[in-house]
Amino acid sequence: MITVQDLHKTYGDRSVLSAVNLCFPSGQLTSLVGPNGAGKTTLLMMLARLLKPTRGDIRLDGSQVTRIPISEYAKQVATLRQTPEFNLRLTVEELVAFGRFPYSRGTLTRHDHRVIDDALSFLSLTTLRGAYLHELSGGQRQMAFLAMTIAQQTDYLLLDEPLNNLDIKHAVQIMQALRRLCDEHGRTVILVVHDINFAANYSDYIVAMKDGAVHCDGNVSDVITERRLSELYGLKFDIAHNERGYLCNYFKPSGNLE
Amino acid sequence: MTIKASHTVWAAVIALALAFVFVRSGFDFEYVIPKRLERLATMVIGGICVAWSAITFQSLTGNRILTPAIMGYEAVYLLFQTLLMLMLGTHSLMVLGEHGNAALSILLMLGYSWTLHRWLFRDDRDNVYFLLLVGLVLTMVITTFTQFVQLKMSPGEFSILMGYSQATFGNANATQLLYATLIVATICLVGLKSLPMLDVLLLGREQAISLGIDYRRCVQRQLFLIAALVAVSTSLLGPTAFMGIFVANTAYALAGTYRHRVTLPLGCAIAIALFILAQLLVEHLFNYTTTVGILVNLVCGAYFLSLMVRKRGAA
Ligand SMILES: Nc1ncnc2c1ncn2[C@@H]1O[C@H](COP(=O)(O)OP(=O)(O)OP(=O)(O)O)[C@@H](O)[C@H]1O
Ligand SMILES: [Mg+2]
Numbered sequence: 001m002i003t004v005q006d007l008h009k010t011y012g013d014r015s016v017l018s019a020v021n022l023c024f025p026s027g028q029l030t031s032l033v034g035p036n037g038a039g040k041t042t043l044l045m046m047l048a049r050l051l052k053p054t055r056g057d058i059r060l061d062g063s064q065v066t067r068i069p070i071s072e073y074a075k076q077v078a079t080l081r082q083t084p085e086f087n088l089r090l091t092v093e094e095l096v097a098f099g100r101f102p103y104s105r106g107t108l109t110r111h112d113h114r115v116i117d118d119a120l121s122f123l124s125l126t127t128l129r130g131a132y133l134h135e136l137s138g139g140q141r142q143m144a145f146l147a148m149t150i151a152q153q154t155d156y157l158l159l160d161e162p163l164n165n166l167d168i169k170h171a172v173q174i175m176q177a178l179r180r181l182c183d184e185h186g187r188t189v190i191l192v193v194h195d196i197n198f199a200a201n202y203s204d205y206i207v208a209m210k211d212g213a214v215h216c217d218g219n220v221s222d223v224i225t226e227r228r229l230s231e232l233y234g235l236k237f238d239i240a241h242n243e244r245g246y247l248c249n250y251f252k253p254s255g256n257l258e
Numbered sequence: 259m260t261i262k263a264s265h266t267v268w269a270a271v272i273a274l275a276l277a278f279v280f281v282r283s284g285f286d287f288e289y290v291i292p293k294r295l296e297r298l299a300t301m302v303i304g305g306i307c308v309a310w311s312a313i314t315f316q317s318l319t320g321n322r323i324l325t326p327a328i329m330g331y332e333a334v335y336l337l338f339q340t341l342l343m344l345m346l347g348t349h350s351l352m353v354l355g356e357h358g359n360a361a362l363s364i365l366l367m368l369g370y371s372w373t374l375h376r377w378l379f380r381d382d383r384d385n386v387y388f389l390l391l392v393g394l395v396l397t398m399v400i401t402t403f404t405q406f407v408q409l410k411m412s413p414g415e416f417s418i419l420m421g422y423s424q425a426t427f428g429n430a431n432a433t434q435l436l437y438a439t440l441i442v443a444t445i446c447l448v449g450l451k452s453l454p455m456l457d458v459l460l461l462g463r464e465q466a467i468s469l470g471i472d473y474r475r476c477v478q479r480q481l482f483l484i485a486a487l488v489a490v491s492t493s494l495l496g497p498t499a500f501m502g503i504f505v506a507n508t509a510y511a512l513a514g515t516y517r518h519r520v521t522l523p524l525g526c527a528i529a530i531a532l533f534i535l536a537q538l539l540v541e542h543l544f545n546y547t548t549t550v551g552i553l554v555n556l557v558c559g560a561y562f563l564s565l566m567v568r569k570r571g572a573a
Contacts, residue, residue: 050464073470081464081465098469
């Protein structure tokens, strides 16, 4: 379980995250939602240890993350950033193989190859394994990066907007894959997602952030209410809830936005 | 493709080396050939230093048009030579003894890089762009100062000094070569273990940390190895400036893989081959009317352009 206590982040004298206290439940899928600039990425990057908190405490299964060597941390927590980008000539398979680095330190074993194959087929990427990344579409590349993260075989996955660039079918595929990671493999997934409907339909737990603080958090039924979402985004919501799940309609607000 | 390319390049290195040692030597094992072997050793060590430091530096910075020269190591060397010349005049060689200059140059460059890295990595900074910016500014300041000092020199001293600012292979002697070999071999042995880490660094800082690399320590260590390699090669054969760019990019193009296990040795072979080729041309075709530095840039530039044209879109 990852817990966060009194977490602050300031740049100069500008505070972008303040007094965040959270507890991310194990084996469940947590969504971070909220408007642009709310501090979602900042929070996630501090969990990933890519950013140092100004103040506060992050604990993984009870021990302070700063006490864990980074090489060990990579075997427990895998991170996919918002816009992974580089100009390297790599095939999908070579990229996914990097996910094994924390274990293999560069020399792949037979077990590593099996894990790579599994990660590729888990996301139905097997046919693309030999393709070069720069020749893929943005969505396919996003899938390849996700496969690398999965090949890292960590208990925790931190994903910043993994649905970026994906068409609706691929987005559904990814969310289903993440659900399976939680339900069948017992992984803990924490992701930033902008599409409130995906968050509502696939999460166990939702953290809504606004202006560098936690606006509200709780189970889906606690957070996905017309009042809460209106406060969060400053938009009017109509929420329908039936046996197929939630449908949050905010597309055509009457009157002008403030 | 990979295997073939590196075999071809190494075969070329051996052929060139044999040609260099024996062509028009009169098989004079007393003087000509030992002297040539010394120069050959200088070129081999220099080639390894240039290629290894350039490729590693490019991987650290994620930039393929840089060499460690941007950090100002070579600028410090030139400033030191200039100051020596100013203070001791043309006697500087005699005052410092045979090895004094080389040893002092190495120490000075290492001291400079150590101070610079210490300062750059104080508290929590690990921003490579900041490092490059500081390096570039320092290089410009030091170079300007050097030029300022050079204005105060006599034409004779100045022309000797010019000799120091271009790559040449005739200056090193056997003892220096022995020490250089020892240093470079140690660095390469240490460096070999971290080749997979360099592969991961190609993915960028964030991804590398996510994959469990202690980024700050890794970069600091690699920078130190780079500084040591540059110091050795600069003290042996003088500044090579931007030759590393050609060597590294040719190696990437020929290797067809990102793996340092392949690109680093290939780069070394290319650099050595180039040095020998340029030296052969200088000695036998141009009769010393041109310099190795000029030829190297010419040959690399032409070859690299042709590679680009042939593989357009693929590279
Ligand atoms: N390096 C930085 N220096 C100064 N301010 C920063 C820096 N990085 C982020 N911020 C600020 O922190 C705030 C939170 O940014 P963050 O990236 O966490 O937002 P976010 O919730 O992920 O937004 P988005 O949905 O657009 O990705 C923003 O106001 C941003 O301007
Ligand atoms: Mg963000």
